[in-house]
Amino acid sequence: MTEDKFSPYEAMAAEEWPSDLGLWKNLLLGFIANSRLNLAAGIPETPMGELLVKMFARIAKARLEGKPIIMHPFNYGPELFYAMDLEPLMQEVFSVGLAPFHLNEPYIDLANQMGYGDNPTLCNAQRPLIATHLSGDAPKVDLLFYLSAPCNSLATTYQVYQHITGVPTFTMDIPYWSHDPSSPFYDEKTLEYMKAQYRDCIAWLEHQTHRAFDPEKFQMTMRRVNEARENIMEFNDLLKTVPCPVNSMESFSNYLTMVLSGGTQEAVEVTRWFRDYAADHARKGIAGVPGEKLRIAWPYTHTFFDRDLFPWLEQQFQAVVIMDILGFYNIPPHDVSTLEKCFDSLALGTLDFSMIHTCRGPAEFYIEYLLRFIEDYRIDCVIIPMQFACKHAYAVTKIAAEAVRREADIPVLIFGCDPYDSREVPSEEIRGKIEEFITEIVL
Amino acid sequence: MSISETFRQALSLPNPWIREAKEEGKKALGYFCSYIPEEIMTAAGLLPVRMRAPGCTDTPMGDAYMSPTTCGFTRCVLETASEGGYEFLDGVVASNTCDQVRRLYDNIRFKTPFPYHYFLSLPHTQSPTTLEWFAHELVKFKEDLEEHFQVEIGREKLQEAIKAHNHSRALFERLYDLRKREAPVLSGSEVLRFFLGSVTLPVQTFNAWFQKEIEELEAGEGLSKYRARIMLLGSHLDDPRFIELIEGQGGLVVTDSLCFGNRFFRDPVDETAEPISALAERYLYKIPCPRMSGAQAERIRFVMDQIRDFHVDGVIIQRMKFCPMWWGDAFVLRDELKKAGIPCLELEREYLVSGAGAIKTRVQAFLETLEGR
Amino acid sequence: MIVAGCDVGSLTGKVVILRDGEILGSGIVPTTTKPERTARNALDKALEQCGLALEDIECLVGTGYGRVKIPFAHDNVSEISCHGRGAHFLVPSIRLIIDIGGQDCKVIRVNAKGKLVDFAMNDKCAAGTGRFLETMARALELKLEEMGPLSLQSKAPTAITAQCSVFAETEVVSRLAEGAEVEDLVAGIHDAVASRIMTLIKRVGIEEDITVTGGVAKNVGVVHFLEKRVGLKAKPLPMDPQLVGALGAALTAENLMKTGKA
DSSP: OOOSTTHHHHHHHTSOOOGGGHHHHHHHHHHHHHHHHHHHTTOOOOTHHHHHHHHHHHHHHHHHHTOOEEEEOTTSOOHHHHHTTOEEEEGGGGTTTTGGGTTTHHHHHHHHHHTOOOTTTSOTTTHHHHHHHHTTOSOOOSEEEEESOSOHHHHHHHHHHHHHHOOOEEEEOOOSSBSOTTSTTBOTTHHHHHHHHHHHHHHHHHHHHTOOOOHHHHHHHHHHHHHHHHHHHHHHHHTTSSSOSSOTTGGGHHHHHHHHHTTSHHHHHHHHHHHHHHHHHHHHTOOSSTTOOEEEEEOSOOOTTOTTHHHHHHHHHOEEEEEETTTOOOOOOOOOSSHHHHHHHHHHHHHTSTTHHHHSSOHHHHHHHHHHHHHHTTOOEEEEEEETTOHHHHHHHHHHHHHIIIIIOOOEEEEEEOTTOTTTSOHHHHHHHHHHIIIIIIO | OOHHHHHHHHTSSSOHHHHHHHHTTOEEEEEOOTTSOHHHHHHTTEEEEEOOOTTOOOOHHHHHHHOTTSOHHHHHHHHHHHTTTTTTOSEEEEEOSSHHHHHHHHHHHHHSOOSOEEEEOOOSSOSHHHHHHHHHHHHHHHHHHHHHHTOOOOHHHHHHHHHHHHHHHHHHHHHHHHHSSSSOSSOHHHHHHHHHHHTTSOHHHHHHHHHHHHHHHHHSOOOOOOSEEEEEEESOOOOHHHHHHHHHTTEEEEEEEOTTTHHHHSSOOOSSSOHHHHHHHHHHHSSOOTTSTTOHHHHHHHHHHHHHHTTOSEEEEEEETTOHHHHHHHHHHHHHHHHTTOOEEEEEEOSSOOOHHHHHHHHHHHHHHHHTO | OEEEEEEEOSSEEEEEEEETTEEEEEEEEEOOSSHHHHHHHHHHHHHHHHTOOGGGOSEEEEESTTGGGOTTOSEEOOHHHHHHHHHHHHSTTOOEEEEEOSSOEEEEEEOTTSOEEEEEEEOSOSTTSHHHHHHHHHHHTOOHHHHHHHHTTOSSOOOOOOSSHHHHHHHHHHHHHTTOOHHHHHHHHHHHHHHHHHHHHHHHOOOSOEEEESGGGGOHHHHHHHHHHHTSOBOOOSSOGGGHHHHHHHHHHHHHHHTTOO
16 A cells, blocks of 8 residues: 555544445545556646645544534535534535546436436536435434525526425525626625525525634634635736746646635645745746636536546647636735625625626626626636536527627637536537637637 | 417417517517526516427538537527528527527527526525625626616516416416326327417406416316326427327326426515515425536425326436436436336427327337236 | 237237237238327237227227227227336236337336336437447448347446447447457447436336346347346347237226226
């Protein structure tokens, strides 16, 4: 057995775990193996490998020791849960986490067999949740928290999960309006509404966990979130450099860090590492993608099942994907000097989280965001993979593409696919479309 | 012309009464969801018209802008809008009923704008906090209507409107009681026509006719020739021909959980309380549709109560193709019904009736299973 | 009492004539453009076989696609019920009938009396129907009849993972190009059909005994892979499966006479 930083986690996995952690254990070991493989292949190491492994281990530990686990969706930061000493579990591990290894596909098939939706009615980001739970492969959770945004598919599947498990649940209603006074969609009560719901949520958490909310711990947590956000904003600013100092996968890291560890010291350190890394490259004029020729905006999710797609883009066309809708975490630091301001930050962070920010309201939120990004980050072209089951996104892409062509005058490619299922539209077909687009239209 | 024939006329958009109202200088406002209070629009002196797209057969624009995997209702509405089919409307009001309506509203604003648009951000959960927000949204809506249409919507006007719409609700309740009989007075497809009339005609006109119609029905013999009593539930359904397919096989629809049905009229608005609060309370807490999170148990309880009260033999769940929320609900409901020993049939359908043969076969086979018991 | 059942399908019209539970005659004809004519042709053929005339038939029940257009039928019943009833009559231990047609697929569950209890059907998608096999046979340049026996020769079926038959075709062709053995691919294809049908079966529940009917029932490969998945052996029916629907309709007619509902 290899002796390295992953060994303690490996040792943990050698023990006997309850049956609902069967898949979880395989994932932990799989991610360890993956990190080791990358190291052996000489791929430069980032803190992400360890962060992911630690996440699996922490949740297993919580399950084994009886620490309450609270499940939440992939567009929500877990800071409040850390502040209340709970263990957060981001549900989309079962889809986003498994898709690069195609391990989610049997669960998609199982969901089909069970009669839970089909693609394209319900999104495969959440369907495996039902399948893994009903087949005993998902860890038992103690609490469930979800949002009404960005979409019905998410809310529907979590609601079904809530019903079949009976797990105590809190749903936060995300309003349509903006909290920004300069926006034509501004509603001055938006922030208050969110804070009022957070008061209800905290009361619910206290009741469920028999623990009191600790204002000191909360403020400390929010200050750490803020510090991480400062690091990320500097990082995001550095992305504007031509050439971009990081590559496509590296620009996804901050989102992952914040959705899994936001509020912890770990998140502060990892975001700092990426900030320093980007700054170092920018200072030295090192490009994330050597010979950078194309800067791409990808305003939807990665095609998760094809983990080599972005490296391929980089090698074939010297193209860097600077932003995707989930990966581009762009919440600015807030004033967190008082307890009240920390609550403001919590509410604002929820509304501005990846995908929530762009997808919860009118089309303008999505379109303006994209246009601003194109301008600030000197984007050459836009590629939008269109998830067949994604109602809110699919129905806004055409008007968005029209706006991009009209205002930014750069080419847009839209292609249909299922980002979670390699069998719907296979990699070869996707790469074919992208190749055609880049060679014939862009270059 | 008989009243039934009148209601048939009312189904087209625009119908003679909308035209008449417009000739008198009244303005018509299209709206999308049973969660949007008609009372506010009526109080503003406007004619609320529930959005439908009858006769829409092909959706090239809808497919292009909404996508081919979006529900047929929203695609058909966009198509109709692009063809000028809603020229009689002075505006359109939408809410975050579901993603598809939300994006339909965006596409309408960008591609086929109306003289007036408004959007309501209505809560997906029920609590004192979300109730306050609901009331806030209603006040904003009222103020926006006042500004755009240059009217004043005072307390009195709201209370009048509430009374009028409550009267419709009371009439529907009476009608539904008559469906509990062993020989229900009316078929489900006829009842749907009444609902469509109520969301298309001026409320006072509707009430007057509806009252007379019910009095006649009360005295009548009712329908005794049927094979089974059916409860129908599911997605937005405004096409009576779909229900005719079921009833043509002998499955008489006696009750439902439909937004043109029970979920539209049950639970009156409190006439004694402050109008906006009363409206918010009634609309937030009415029988929930699957868009309301955490209300699953209540939806199931409602179905079970209806089965008991209306002596239902079997349940039919119809799902519009590509509707995520009803698929989730059906998944849970089919299990609960199975546990309770209640036969259930699931049908997937398009917005407007198609594939009639396949539907008839399934319904016929389902009714045959009911008879085997 | 002499009764008859008439099944007007999309490809063939069938009639079975019954007297006191005994089959007197039957007829199968190709479908014409008019269901009435198809029904008449099939009936004439059956009558000729047992030397009877239309007047001898006391009650006739129609079923199938064209069931409402049969002018001399006293009533019509879904082909789902008829299929179930007919199969149960032939083998009374049968509780689950899996009918795999050229265009659609049905799973039918009956009770001890042969009455329909539950059903599930797929008539929208090619997967799990004969059409899927036809498409694959073409893609592999094989004759449809060769497919079944070939699939049984495989020791290691290639898993076909594509959900949709359109993508499955692409998948199969690429696997072939990669050097996969034809029998392994064909076995995988048959297992994919079985897998799709299992989804329907699960909705209705497994209860023995089971039987497989429909045009695809003659494909030994599909039956083999289906039996493997269900965990039960399919009982064969001692009659041309094509006539089962018409038999069930005739039995329904008999029942109507007995209960005085005709």
